Amino acid sequence: MNEAHPFFAAIHLSAGYGRQPVLRDISFTLEQGCLAGVLGANGCGKTTLLKAICGILPHAGRCTLQETCLEQLTPRQLARRCGYIPQRSGISIDLSVLEVVLMGFNPQLGLLEHPTPAMREKARRALALTGLAHREKDNYLQLSEGQKQLCILARTLAADSQLLLLDEPESALDFRHRYRILDLLRTWAGKGNGSALVALHDPLLALNCCDQLLVLSDGWVQACLTPGKDALPRIERELAAIYGPVSLQYCTGRNGQRQIVLLKEPD
Amino acid sequence: MHINRLLSLLLAGAVVLSLAACGSPAAGTATAGAPASSSQQEQPLLLADDPLTPETAAATTYPVIVTDQAGRKVTVSSEPRRLVSSYYISTSMLIALGLQDRVVGVENQPEKRPIYALSAPEFLELASIGTAKEIDLEACAALKPDLVVLPLKLLDSAESLEALGLTVLYVNPENQQLLEEALTLLGVATNTQARAADLIAFSDAQADRLADVLAGVAKPKVYLGGNSDFLNTAGAAMYQSDLITMAGGINVAAEITDTYWVQTSYEQVLAWDPEYIILASDATYTVADVLADPNLEGCTAIETGHVYQIPGNAEAWDSPVPGGILGAVWLAGILHPEQCPADETAEVIDEFYQTFYGFTYSEIA
Amino acid sequence: MNSIRPSMALLTVRSHKTALLCTAGMALLIVLAVVSLFTGKYPLTWQGLAGGDGMQLRVFYTLRLSRTAVGLIGGFALGAAGFVYQTVFRNPLASPDVIGVTSGASAGAAAGILFLSGAAAVTAASFAGALAAMGLALALSALDQSGKQATIVLAGIAVHSLAQTALMCLKLTADPERELASIEYWIMGSLNGISGYSIGGNLLLCAVCVAVLFLLHRQVVLLSAEEGEARMLGVSVGKLRLAVLLVATLAVSAVVSLTGLISFVGLLAPHGARLLTRRNDAGTMLLGGILGGVLLTGADILARSVAATELPVSIFTSLLGAPFLIVLIVRGRKGYE
Numbered sequence: 001m002n003e004a005h006p007f008f009a010a011i012h013l014s015a016g017y018g019r020q021p022v023l024r025d026i027s028f029t030l031e032q033g034c035l036a037g038v039l040g041a042n043g044c045g046k047t048t049l050l051k052a053i054c055g056i057l058p059h060a061g062r063c064t065l066q067e068t069c070l071e072q073l074t075p076r077q078l079a080r081r082c083g084y085i086p087q088r089s090g091i092s093i094d095l096s097v098l099e100v101v102l103m104g105f106n107p108q109l110g111l112l113e114h115p116t117p118a119m120r121e122k123a124r125r126a127l128a129l130t131g132l133a134h135r136e137k138d139n140y141l142q143l144s145e146g147q148k149q150l151c152i153l154a155r156t157l158a159a160d161s162q163l164l165l166l167d168e169p170e171s172a173l174d175f176r177h178r179y180r181i182l183d184l185l186r187t188w189a190g191k192g193n194g195s196a197l198v199a200l201h202d203p204l205l206a207l208n209c210c211d212q213l214l215v216l217s218d219g220w221v222q223a224c225l226t227p228g229k230d231a232l233p234r235i236e237r238e239l240a241a242i243y244g245p246v247s248l249q250y251c252t253g254r255n256g257q258r259q260i261v262l263l264k265e266p267d
Numbered sequence: 268m269h270i271n272r273l274l275s276l277l278l279a280g281a282v283v284l285s286l287a288a289c290g291s292p293a294a295g296t297a298t299a300g301a302p303a304s305s306s307q308q309e310q311p312l313l314l315a316d317d318p319l320t321p322e323t324a325a326a327t328t329y330p331v332i333v334t335d336q337a338g339r340k341v342t343v344s345s346e347p348r349r350l351v352s353s354y355y356i357s358t359s360m361l362i363a364l365g366l367q368d369r370v371v372g373v374e375n376q377p378e379k380r381p382i383y384a385l386s387a388p389e390f391l392e393l394a395s396i397g398t399a400k401e402i403d404l405e406a407c408a409a410l411k412p413d414l415v416v417l418p419l420k421l422l423d424s425a426e427s428l429e430a431l432g433l434t435v436l437y438v439n440p441e442n443q444q445l446l447e448e449a450l451t452l453l454g455v456a457t458n459t460q461a462r463a464a465d466l467i468a469f470s471d472a473q474a475d476r477l478a479d480v481l482a483g484v485a486k487p488k489v490y491l492g493g494n495s496d497f498l499n500t501a502g503a504a505m506y507q508s509d510l511i512t513m514a515g516g517i518n519v520a521a522e523i524t525d526t527y528w529v530q531t532s533y534e535q536v537l538a539w540d541p542e543y544i545i546l547a548s549d550a551t552y553t554v555a556d557v558l559a560d561p562n563l564e565g566c567t568a569i570e571t572g573h574v575y576q577i578p579g580n581a582e583a584w585d586s587p588v589p590g591g592i593l594g595a596v597w598l599a600g601i602l603h604p605e606q607c608p609a610d611e612t613a614e615v616i617d618e619f620y621q622t623f624y625g626f627t628y629s630e631i632a
Numbered sequence: 633m634n635s636i637r638p639s640m641a642l643l644t645v646r647s648h649k650t651a652l653l654c655t656a657g658m659a660l661l662i663v664l665a666v667v668s669l670f671t672g673k674y675p676l677t678w679q680g681l682a683g684g685d686g687m688q689l690r691v692f693y694t695l696r697l698s699r700t701a702v703g704l705i706g707g708f709a710l711g712a713a714g715f716v717y718q719t720v721f722r723n724p725l726a727s728p729d730v731i732g733v734t735s736g737a738s739a740g741a742a743a744g745i746l747f748l749s750g751a752a753a754v755t756a757a758s759f760a761g762a763l764a765a766m767g768l769a770l771a772l773s774a775l776d777q778s779g780k781q782a783t784i785v786l787a788g789i790a791v792h793s794l795a796q797t798a799l800m801c802l803k804l805t806a807d808p809e810r811e812l813a814s815i816e817y818w819i820m821g822s823l824n825g826i827s828g829y830s831i832g833g834n835l836l837l838c839a840v841c842v843a844v845l846f847l848l849h850r851q852v853v854l855l856s857a858e859e860g861e862a863r864m865l866g867v868s869v870g871k872l873r874l875a876v877l878l879v880a881t882l883a884v885s886a887v888v889s890l891t892g893l894i895s896f897v898g899l900l901a902p903h904g905a906r907l908l909t910r911r912n913d914a915g916t917m918l919l920g921g922i923l924g925g926v927l928l929t930g931a932d933i934l935a936r937s938v939a940a941t942e943l944p945v946s947i948f949t950s951l952l953g954a955p956f957l958i959v960l961i962v963r964g965r966k967g968y969e
Contacts (some may be wrong), residue, residue, distance in 0.1 A: 056860040079866030090858020092722050093912045099853070106854060107866030112847045139910065379807075400808065495814040498825055498942070522940060529941035530817065532824050534695050535673035537687070551810050552749060562694060562827045565687045 007032035007195055008065050008163055015052040015059035022048040023059070024219040030195045030212070035186050037206035038199040040216035041242050046199035047087070049216065050165045053197070054084045065163055079107035083156035085166045089148055091140060097151050098136040101127060104159035119158075126158035127151070129184060145172035153181060162194035168201050178202065182209040203239060207248070207260045217241050227260065318447040318467050324460035333456050336449060337422050337437035346458045347413035347434070353397045354418040355380050356440050356588050360450060361416070362387050363466055363589040363623040364459040372396040372410045382582045385631065386624040397421075408433065414456060440587045442506050443470065450589065462623075469619060470592040474513060477599050480606045481515035487602055489516035490541035490568065491585075494549045497557060498536070499528040507547070507585045514598035515606075516543065533562045543602060544568040546576040548583035548594075575601055580632045581620065590619055650915035653908055657922035661704065664929045668700040671933050694828035701835060702826050703929035706887040707897055709838045711924020712845055713880040714898030715905070715917045720855045720876060721781065727898050728884040731784060731877065732791035736765020737888045739795045742802040742815045752830050754818070755889045759834075762885035765791050770874055781859065784873070820944035821892035823932045834886040841883035842921070845876070849914045852876055856912070895946045896954075897924050927952060 006029035013026040022045045030036050038046050052059040055070060055078055063070040065081055073081070083104070091100060101123040102115045109115065115123075127133050130150040135143070140151060149169050156164055164185070170178040182205060185196045189211075200206045206213055206227075213225040215238050223238040232248045239246050245265035250258050317323075330344045351372035352358040358373050359382060367387040375395045377383050383390040394410060397403040402424050407415060408431045415428060419439040428435045436456060438449040447467045454463025489511045493499025501507040502523030511518045519539035523529055544557060544566075554574050563569045577585050577594055584594030593616050600612035613629055620628045669692075670676060676696065680688040717726040728734050740761015744754035772787035806812040845852070854867050855876065862869050888894065901924035902917075909916045931948035 051860065054864055056863060075863050075868050076866040079864055082864070084861070084864040086858070086861055090861045091856070093719060093853070093856045094906065094910050095853065095912055099913065103854060103857070103865055106850075109850075111851065114850060398808070494810040496817070496825075499813075525941065528813070530822065530824060530943075532673055532695075532936065532942050533827060534691055535942075537691055537695075538674040549807075549810055551745075551814070556750065561829050565690055 005067055006030065007034075008063070008197075010049075010053060010061070010063050012061035013049070013052055013059055013063070014061055015048055015057050017048075017057075022219055023052060025061070026219075026221050027061075028214055028221055028224060030197065032195060033189050033192050034195045034211045035182070035189045035209065036195065036197050036212040036214065037210035038197065038214045038216060039203055039206050039239075039242060040199075044216045044242075045219045046216060047167050050084065050167050050197065050199055053163075054078070054082050054165050056084075076107050080159075081161060082163045082165060083159055083161035085149070085152050085156055085164070085169055087167045087171065088145070089152050093141075095140050096136065097127065097132060097138050097140050097143070098123060100140045100151055101136075101155045101158055104155035107159070123154070123158050126154040129157065130154040131180070146174065146177055149173060150177070150181065153184070157184070157188060160193075164188075164194065164196040164198075166196065166198040168199050170205060171201055178205055179209070185209075203243065204260070204262050207235070207262065215239070215242065232260075317451075319451045319454055319460055319464040321461070321464045321468060324454070324464035327455055327458040327460060329458075331455060333436070333452055335436045335452060336439040336445065337419055337425070339425070339437065341434060341436055341456075343414065343434055343456045345413070347456070349410065349412045350414050350416065350457070351396050351407060351410055351412040352416040353402050353407075353421065354399045354416070354438070356446075356586065357416045357418065357438050357449070357453075358383075358390070359582065359588050359590075360438075360440075360453055364450075364453060364457065364462050366457055366459065369457075371412060372407065374398055380582070381580060382624065385581060385626045386620075402428075404428065404431065407431075416453065442509060442587060443474075443591065446470075446587045446589070446591065466589055466623060469622070470589075473592045473596055473615060477513055477515065477595060477607075481599065481603060484515055484603055484606060486515055486517045487542040488519050488539065489543045489545055489598075489602070490519050490536060490539060492544060492546045492550060492552075492557065493528045494547045495528070495551060496530075497546075497550075497552055497560070498531050498533070500531050502526075502529060506587050506591070510585060510591070510594045510598060511545070513592075513595035514602055516598065516602050536563065537566055540566060541568050542571070542573060544574045545598065545601075546574070548577040548579035548585050550576060578632065581624075581628060589623065593619060650909045650911065650913070650919065653905075654915060654919050654922060657919055657926060661922055661925050661929070664926060664933065665700055665704055668703060668929050668933050669696055671937050672696055673936070695826075698828040698831050699823050699826050699932070700929065702823055702831055702887075702890060703932045704925045705835050705838055705842075706823075706891060706894075707901070707925035707928025708921040709842050709883040709887050709924070710894065710897040710928065711901030711905075712842050712917055712921040713883045714900075714924070715902035715920040716845055716852050716876060716880040717898070718902055719852050719912060720873060721785070722856055724903060725899065728881060728888075729788075729792060731769040731788035731881065732765040732795055733762050733769075733881050733884055734888060734893055735792050735795035735799065737762035737885060738815075738819050738893060739798040739802065740764070741818045741889070741892070742799055742806070745811050745814045745818065746802055746806055751825060755830065755834070758818075758892075759885055759889035761795070762881070762889060765795050766878070766881045766885070768794075770877065774870075774874070781873075784877070817944070818892040821894045821946040822935065822942060822944050823891055823928075824936070824942040826890060831890060834890050838883050838886040841879050841886070844879050845883070846914060846917065848876055848879070849917055852917075853912055891945070893946065894928065894949055896949045896952065897927050900949075900952065901927055 008030040011027050014021065014023055016022045038049060040046050048057060051057040053063050070078060102119065105115050105119045124136060127136055130153055132147065132150055132154060143151060149172055153169065169181055173181060186209060189196050210227060213227060214221055215223040215225060222241055225235055225238060236246055236248050244267050247263045247265055249261050251261045252258050329346055330342050332340055332342050334340055348369055349371045350361060350366060350369045352361055353374045355374060361367065361370055372394045373390050375398050377390045394406060396407040399418050400420060402417065402421050404427055412433060415433050415435045417435060417437055419437050422437060425435055436452060438452065440446040440449045450463045450466055454460040491501050491507050491511065500520045502525045503518065503521040504524055504526045508518045508521060519541050546554060554576050557574050558569060568574055578597065582588045582590055584591060584597060596612055596615050599607040600609055616628045620626055674691045676688050676692060681692055714727060717728065717730060718724055721730060737758045741754055741758035744757025748757060769787045769791040772790065773784040776783040803812060803815060806815060851872055854862055854865055855873055859869050902920035904923045905916045905920035909919060927949060931945045934948045935943045935945040
């Protein structure tokens, strides 16, 4: 994968609602197998960026995935390549968890076709991966918000997308599941399946789990960070634009793994 | 949750059962609101139960107090010179009573009634004061009528009209008896008692004649197809049913007690198997339609071709117009041609229209 | 593209409970169908039918059988189409009227009664009216490229009131004694007057549309997701929604133009099915159709037998529907936002 043909590239993206611009001329690239986080204050355009990439929002500029221009694809072709997990799923009728996961195979099925047994098996494996193995027959609407997120994640993982777009998947999850979901994504990306772009609310999660971080501020990419490689003072400086003064420290866990911790400094 | 579900099912079930127990919920709503007999015991001037006869008919002395068919006591202070009517039957009565020159306002769309063109063409040019269901109060008042004749359905307008200083009579000619009452009422109120008496006597004489000549004949089964739909028919309580009986037929739908048109089914018609099918005068479908209807195949009337429509060249004879008796006269001619030959029937019809409406029916039919 | 294997998967009802309910519903439907075949004003006997009595056979085939068929197929179609409307619009109260179809059918029928003659012409006119209303609503909504669901609802409301206005104008010009009565009676809805000579095309269209709806069931469920989400599941939301609504509406138009307006079946049957199964799979849709058939056939049996005359079938479907709706409101709108 060379510099001229990155795995994914967003080129001069601008988008907004009505006449109100939210994203202004954003460009960035992602390597294959990379888990990228998007950080930014509320209203800075995280969701807008994800929606623009997956074509739900009209936008200027273009996105390429393995040299294919996403804007030129039909919804079906796009859905085969990109999976999107909104903050809250819009499913509002009684469906079983398994039925929700099977929805993810739609782009691979003809109009009148139904999921094959192999797809069902795959869907069950994805549910097991997200810890919902025992819930497949339950009513999706009766799951907790966090479980719903896990179910939708299973749907996306099962569908073999190359690019996953997740909008604050951790927001409804408890502490343990937050790490679990990012671990899942990392493992998925690490296997070379593709890349994930995750809007995150929690900077700690972003710093410790993501290979790459986009810091959005006021519709711009203010910085592109690599948490594992960049020096802490630089990261502190860039994060200060969003969170105010912060300081970062390395801390070593019991397994000897180094993690970053974040402290809020007085304004 | 399960209990709720059970309850909801039970509730739904109970509604159906209670409904079934009540029999027919939509049917049986009477349309005629007022009592047929409007006579009050202390009312000396008009006994509505007692129609005028040539012997009792006299000149009216004004002011006169009459009881109209809504049971209201109305004082008519002097002989009315300006009349309005918003109902085709009462309008036709005014012609039959020889009052067409005094009529200054009639109902909407008078061109729909051929009898006006035949006997009072000036009605087509008159101001309209509303319909049988709705009256235009201002238009009515603007005509400065001495007497307003309205159908009972418009009783709600009584107060408004009285407040405008108008004299209003309500009529309710729903059957032959009520028709005679209405004629008597108008005859007294407008000083045309002799003419009213003649009209009543003509109808009575024809009814007697039919009863005479048809005594003892075999009565065929008759199905009456309604105005809006062939599957609409008239039960025993309707005027149209009396007409069939007077003409020496048996109304197959006589078991139905509703006072308005009711919906029946092809199956029911086939089960009744009428020998004659008679279509209402204003039917929206034709004799040919009925004869060609594949669903009626096998019905005796269809097989024998005995399907006829009540003529409406002058008036709808299946409604209680002053000439309503002619419907029975005509139908008797269809059902019993031996007892009631065609020339005799034509003669009666001509006589009626010549006497009361001033034209010759056989020339227009 | 993978091989198409819809038929079996379609009817593989995966829930044991749903399968049981569907079986029970089918049994009830069959019982009602038999009752319906032998309920009516013309006396039919086994001996007469077996013995080849010409009149009895004619009544049986042209009248009784066709009326029963319309009750079964028509009710089924209304129930299944209702399921589709409610799912696609994510609204438990959605019905063909959401896109103005029934008012279009009424206006069409009124025009047919006024300007044409014969029952077949009225059926054709009402079908044309329903199609015109649907076409107008969908065309209006297609003007908005964003494909938002609210656009269809708004367009539907506009078409609905347009059709109501047209109906009012037609009623105004109608002769109160003759045509107005016919219009009113048509609007009340009845399976009376249906005969084997006039129903073939409508029932065929109805059956085809219902079959297509079942084939499209998976897509219908996808449409129930939020627009962005459905799009990211590879659904061309705007086009698919138009197609699904078109098919459902065709089915409803085919029934309604034969029978006149029939209230509550399309609302009640799918709801009953959902309340009973708490699911939205193809089995639930099937159960909705079965309940629709049960409701309409049952109501029609009552309509033709409780009185000496024919009563409007909607009286009975509505009397069943109203308490059901109240129960629904009391239970709260579980399962919907």
